[in-house]
Amino acid sequence: MTPLLSADGITVRYGSLAALDGVDLRIAAGQRHALIGPNGAGKTTLLDVLAGSTRAGGGRVLLGGRDVTRLGPAARARRGIGRIHQRPAVWSTLTVRENVLVAALPRAVRPGRWHPSARRRAAERTADALLARVGLTGIAAVPAGHLAHGQRRQVEIAVGLAGRPRLLLLDEPAAGLSAVEVGWLLEFLRALPRAVAVLLVEHRLDLVYALCDTVTVLRDGRTLATGTPAEIRASGPVREAYAEGVA
Amino acid sequence: MRQGAVRALRRGVAAAVVAALVLAPWTVDDYTVALLARTLALGLVAVSVGLLTGVAGLPTLGQTAPYAAGAYASAVVGSHLSDVGLVHLGVAAAAGAALAAVTVPLVVSARGVVLLMITLAVGELAVTVVGRWRSVTGGTDGLAGVPASRPLWGMPLLATDRARYLYTLVVVAALVGVVLLVLRTRVGLLLRAGRDDEARLRASGHRVPVHVAGVHVAAGAVAGAAGSLLVVAQQFVSPADFGFDTSALLLLGVVIGGTVSVGGALIGAALVVAARDWLFGVLPGQAPLVLGLAFVAAVHLLPDGGRRPPVRGRLLPAVPARRAAQDRPTPTGVRA
Ligand SMILES: Nc1ncnc2c1ncn2[C@@H]1O[C@H](COP(=O)(O)OP(=O)(O)OP(=O)(O)O)[C@@H](O)[C@H]1O
Ligand SMILES: [Mg+2]
Numbered sequence: 001m002t003p004l005l006s007a008d009g010i011t012v013r014y015g016s017l018a019a020l021d022g023v024d025l026r027i028a029a030g031q032r033h034a035l036i037g038p039n040g041a042g043k044t045t046l047l048d049v050l051a052g053s054t055r056a057g058g059g060r061v062l063l064g065g066r067d068v069t070r071l072g073p074a075a076r077a078r079r080g081i082g083r084i085h086q087r088p089a090v091w092s093t094l095t096v097r098e099n100v101l102v103a104a105l106p107r108a109v110r111p112g113r114w115h116p117s118a119r120r121r122a123a124e125r126t127a128d129a130l131l132a133r134v135g136l137t138g139i140a141a142v143p144a145g146h147l148a149h150g151q152r153r154q155v156e157i158a159v160g161l162a163g164r165p166r167l168l169l170l171d172e173p174a175a176g177l178s179a180v181e182v183g184w185l186l187e188f189l190r191a192l193p194r195a196v197a198v199l200l201v202e203h204r205l206d207l208v209y210a211l212c213d214t215v216t217v218l219r220d221g222r223t224l225a226t227g228t229p230a231e232i233r234a235s236g237p238v239r240e241a242y243a244e245g246v247a
Numbered sequence: 248m249r250q251g252a253v254r255a256l257r258r259g260v261a262a263a264v265v266a267a268l269v270l271a272p273w274t275v276d277d278y279t280v281a282l283l284a285r286t287l288a289l290g291l292v293a294v295s296v297g298l299l300t301g302v303a304g305l306p307t308l309g310q311t312a313p314y315a316a317g318a319y320a321s322a323v324v325g326s327h328l329s330d331v332g333l334v335h336l337g338v339a340a341a342a343g344a345a346l347a348a349v350t351v352p353l354v355v356s357a358r359g360v361v362l363l364m365i366t367l368a369v370g371e372l373a374v375t376v377v378g379r380w381r382s383v384t385g386g387t388d389g390l391a392g393v394p395a396s397r398p399l400w401g402m403p404l405l406a407t408d409r410a411r412y413l414y415t416l417v418v419v420a421a422l423v424g425v426v427l428l429v430l431r432t433r434v435g436l437l438l439r440a441g442r443d444d445e446a447r448l449r450a451s452g453h454r455v456p457v458h459v460a461g462v463h464v465a466a467g468a469v470a471g472a473a474g475s476l477l478v479v480a481q482q483f484v485s486p487a488d489f490g491f492d493t494s495a496l497l498l499l500g501v502v503i504g505g506t507v508s509v510g511g512a513l514i515g516a517a518l519v520v521a522a523r524d525w526l527f528g529v530l531p532g533q534a535p536l537v538l539g540l541a542f543v544a545a546v547h548l549l550p551d552g553g554r555r556p557p558v559r560g561r562l563l564p565a566v567p568a569r570r571a572a573q574d575r576p577t578p579t580g581v582r583a
Contacts, residue, residue, distance in 0.1 A: 074453055077451055
């Protein structure tokens with residue numbers, strides 16, 4: 001079966017620095033895949049390449065077997081890639097509900113009968129359902145720019161899901177969250193339907209092990225290992241490399 | 248509570264302004280009425296500037312170009328083809344939109360100060376073309392003696408300053424109403440989202456270049472229609488109406504009027520024009536300097552002053568920050 005996403009030989013250079021140096025990655029539909037590694041390993045850069053916001057110097061990206069290497073971020077989003085940024089990106093003058101609504105618009109299903117606002121209505125239904133699921137209904141009318149960090153993260157998660165992605169890219173979603181918020185996040189991600197595959201970049205290994213079935217370790221722009229959480233935990237060199245980086 | 252009070256205050260101000268505008272031709276002399284009509288036309292251009300700069304975050308100094316295109320198209324049609332104002336308006340809006348469409352490739356990927364410079368060049372180029380193309384535009388002498396028009400087929404000609412003013416007022420009110428209505432749909436939502444964070448909008452699957460091209464062409468049509476009103480108001484048009492000082496006045500008016508409100512843009516532009524005409528009498532030759540100082544003061548002293556202007560991209564060049572550092576979660580705002 002073709003994987004949902006496959007990236008082959010991804011290379012990104014910034015001057016003399018190789019942020020990514022021939023990285024391969026394969027994600028099956030519905031998989032929970034973690035990407036770990038020390039600071040500066042190239043994790044965010046790899047997500048940028050997969051989402052299309054950074055153009056790779058070499059390599060190619062296939063989504064559902066189709067080559068999307070030359071497509072920009074908007075086209076890839078419409079083909080089912082959702083993105084949660086390392087630093088929560090929300091539309092700050094829009095309300096929470098408007099944020100989710102805007103994100104729902106491009107892939108809102110239009111009902112058969114044509115009506116000027118049919119698409120908006122469909123997007124509104126998606127948005128309201130998502131707000132309830134993420135637990136934001138109570139602050140739906142608050143401008144997103146007024147929210148605390150944890151709530152912004154929640155908004156961006158709703159925004160990321162509003163486009164009905166097949167693959168959700170999450171960049172350190174637990175960073176800066178309180179213990180309670182991290183608990184909520186874990187429960188929420190666990191409850192995600194299997195129609196959504198997840199690629200999770202996370203420093204907190206407890207989260208990674210609790211959620212993911214496959215782990216890829218990245219270091220200095222290269223893949224060190226890919227395996228089940230148990231295999232990764234058992235692998236000495238991986239532990240050393242990782243501990244060294246985060247120490 | 249406070250928001251409600253602010254909204255009530257804004258409603259009150261808007262109602263007072265509308266009442267004053269309607270009653271004006273019966274309370275002031277003909278000269279002032281003609282001046283008000285010209286100011287209204289310029290106010291409509293300010294609305295197009297506010298649409299781009301304030302709502303969409305795409306600052307512009309080039310709306311004089313579609314304004315001029317609309318004015319000359321309207322004057323030429325009025326002199327040779329039709330005396331119906333609605334026809335002039337349609338032709339002028341189409342001319343403004345067409346001119347904006349031609350410049351879309353120049354502006355679609357530029358942001359911030361680069362965009363300001365490109366639009367400034369477009370505006371200047373338009374004035375130069377108008378000055379040179381004597382056979383159509385009358386060159387720097389302009390087109391005088393544009394015949395009077397009638398609003399619709401069968402209606403009387405606009406023969407007095409009062410009639411011309413009221414026609415201008417009705418058209419401006421109608422077009423501002425249309426702009427405000429459209430901004431209440433998802434179009435307004437998407438423009439504001441693009442102003443807030445364009446990358447996030449792309450990452451959600453929106454075709455941002457289409458939004459930018461669309462608002463640019465729409466603003467061109469509004470400015471073009473304003474050009475037609477200018478011709479009605481002063482029955483004369485020359486390159487002097489579209490110089491850099493006009494662009495600068497418009498941007499100043501929009502900044503003063505509150506960059507995010509379309510009605511505020513109109514009022515701001517009117518205030519700035521009134522200030523200019525008054526200063527012109529008090530301090531001949533010094534008006535540009537005073538207005539320049541007013542601009543600096545407005546940017547720094549108004550409630551939004553000092554904060555990052557709500558535009559896409561940077562207005563001032565900055566030292567490129569390393570992205571990895573900037574990407575870290577902000578520790579401020581973390582809840583305990
Ligand atoms: N735009 C850029 N210009 C220059 N260098 C960059 C740029 N973006 C990333 N880098 C460099 O590329 C390397 C990989 O960065 P990246 O942000 O992908 O790391 P990361 O694994 O996400 O790290 P972290 O855990 O700190 O988020 C780093 O050395 C970083 O400094
Ligand atoms: Mg990172």
